Amino acid sequence: MIDFEDRRSFEINVQAKDGLGLTSYAKVIIDVTDINDNAPVIYLKSLTNPIPENVSPGTEVGIINVQDRDSENNRQVRCSIQQNVPFKLVPSIKNYYSLVTTGQLDRELVSDYNITITATDEGSPPLSSSKTVQLSVADINDNPPVFEEQSYSAYVTENNKPGSTLCSVSARDPDWRQNGTVIYSLLPGEVNGAPVSSYLSVNGDTGVIHAVRSFDYEQFRSFKVHVMARDNGSPPLSSNVTVSVFISDVNDNSPRILYPGPEGNLFMTELVPKAAHGGSLVSKVIAVDADSGQNAWLSYHIVKSSDPGLFSIGLHSGEIRTQRDISESDSMKQNLIVSVKDNGQPSLSATCSMYLLISDNLAEVPELKDISYDEKNSKLTSYLIIALVSVSTFFLTFIIIILGVRFCRRRKPRLLFDGAVAIPSAYLPPNYADVDGTGTLRSTYNYDAYLTTGSRTSDFKFVTSYNDNTLPADQTLRKSPSDFNPLCFPFS
Numbered sequence: 472m473i474d475f476e477d478r479r480s481f482e483i484n485v486q487a488k489d490g491l492g493l494t495s496y497a498k499v500i501i502d503v504t505d506i507n508d509n510a511p512v513i514y515l516k517s518l519t520n521p522i523p524e525n526v527s528p529g530t531e532v533g534i535i536n537v538q539d540r541d542s543e544n545n546r547q548v549r550c551s552i553q554q555n556v557p558f559k560l561v562p563s564i565k566n567y568y569s570l571v572t573t574g575q576l577d578r579e580l581v582s583d584y585n586i587t588i589t590a591t592d593e594g595s596p597p598l599s600s601s602k603t604v605q606l607s608v609a610d611i612n613d614n615p616p617v618f619e620e621q622s623y624s625a626y627v628t629e630n631n632k633p634g635s636t637l638c639s640v641s642a643r644d645p646d647w648r649q650n651g652t653v654i655y656s657l658l659p660g661e662v663n664g665a666p667v668s669s670y671l672s673v674n675g676d677t678g679v680i681h682a683v684r685s686f687d688y689e690q691f692r693s694f695k696v697h698v699m700a701r702d703n704g705s706p707p708l709s710s711n712v713t714v715s716v717f718i719s720d721v722n723d724n725s726p727r728i729l730y731p732g733p734e735g736n737l738f739m740t741e742l743v744p745k746a747a748h749g750g751s752l753v754s755k756v757i758a759v760d761a762d763s764g765q766n767a768w769l770s771y772h773i774v775k776s777s778d779p780g781l782f783s784i785g786l787h788s789g790e791i792r793t794q795r796d797i798s799e800s801d802s803m804k805q806n807l808i809v810s811v812k813d814n815g816q817p818s819l820s821a822t823c824s825m826y827l828l829i830s831d832n833l834a835e836v837p838e839l840k841d842i843s844y845d846e847k848n849s850k851l852t853s854y855l856i857i858a859l860v861s862v863s864t865f866f867l868t869f870i871i872i873i874l875g876v877r878f879c880r881r882r883k884p885r886l887l888f889d890g891a892v893a894i895p896s897a898y899l900p901p902n903y904a905d906v907d908g909t910g911t912l913r914s915t916y917n918y919d920a921y922l923t924t925g926s927r928t929s930d931f932k933f934v935t936s937y938n939d940n941t942l943p944a945d946q947t948l949r950k951s952p953s954d955f956n957p958l959c960f961p962f963s
Contacts, residue, residue, distance in 0.1 A: 722815025
């Protein structure tokens with residue numbers, strides 16, 4: 472088997488000899504002509520795998536070498552790849568090609584590429600070969616989480632239990648692994664002046680939203696919060712969505728009667744003229760309900776009446792009217808008990824009393840004047856009691872102060888002196904003196920007050936007289952107790 476690729480020529484030595492034995496020699500050179508019997512061979516010299524998805528177009532990712540053992544035109548090779556991949560082959564040096572990108576890669580669209588490289592020679596017929604190169608695209612965090620809906624709505628009835636589930640949000644991140652892991656959280660904000668976290672909470676892994684507190688429809692009927700979905704990429708990417716929470720009303724408020732006033736107020740009385748005809752408007756019961764919708768639809772009913780056939784009330788208006796003409800036989804005082812019911816399930820109600828007087832003026836109603844008089848007397852009695860208590864308290868306080876002062880004065884000498892030693896307390900002016908000697912007192916007397924600790928009484932001791940001419944009136948007489956015989960007079 473002759474193979475041009477193994478040996479391109481052969482030399483043959485030929486000897487010719489005749490019958491006489493004469494010989495001749497010659498060299499025969501045989502050249503082998505090449506035919507296109509070898510297909511090109513593709514060699515992958517280098518390859519970057521995986522390649523980041525954010526590489527710019529024109530980036531070299533591999534080097535290809537093509538060899539063909541044939542000669543001349545048979546070894547001329549053309550390389551190509553399929554048209555549906557963002558890659559191309561760029562010739563560099565002889566039989567070498569660079570594999571470069573032609574566009575932006577996106578791992579979320581195509582994560583792997585199988586690139587088929589085909590090499591074809593120029594032989595006749597041409598021969599070709601192919602080689603498949605596998606390329607993977609590495610993920611980068613280039614996609615934020617995307618919520619499945621543009622906004623979410625949650626509906627909850629008031630008086631709900633804390634911790635109840637309202638709704639759930641869901642976001643997808645097409646990135647891979649941690650770049651595609653989504654974590655949910657509530658964005659900071661306020662609802663009616665309170666942090667949003669005091670109203671709602673969201674599960675960071677599942678996106679389920681729970682109520683933190685019980686809602687009251689009468690306080691607020693709806694509010695909005697913002698939920699953020701964030702991935703774990705570096706740097707992390709996020710997106711937000713609005714969640715609207717709507718609170719549904721339940722019938723939890725009884726009707727509140729505005730008119731007439733609280734039950735038992737006898738002065739909330741309506742006068743009905745004696746000449747009133749059937750259908751005349753007498754009064755009106757006014758009530759409101761804090762609920763909404765059918766829970767606030769009110770109906771009025773008379774549940775008790777002094778004269779059941781005399782008055783009626785509008786079912787929805789609350790207007791009290793006479794059903795017939797007023798007659799002389801009708802009682803002057805009429806009492807109605809009105810019930811106000813809402814249309815909720817179950818229905819709630821409130822009652823009030825309506826006092827009606829069939830009279831043209833209040834002067835004809837002595838009972839009403841007595842009631843007013845009793846009321847005034849009751850107030851006057853209260854004022855008198857308060858005044859009496861105040862005066863008695865003041866009087867008792869004054870008596871206690873006086874007794875305390877007297878007690879302190881009596882106890883003071885006992886605290887200052889010990890035993891029965893007589894100490895002159897003070898010099899008293901001789902008011903009882905007859906200077907001229909013409910009066911009943913012939914001499915001026917000096918007296919001292921002696922206090923003892925053993926007795927609760929004090930004694931006045933009058934000292935013997937002395938001559939007014941020998942001792943000036945402004946000097947004090949000094950004598951020992953043995954010089955005179957005192958006369959003692961007790962005093963309190």
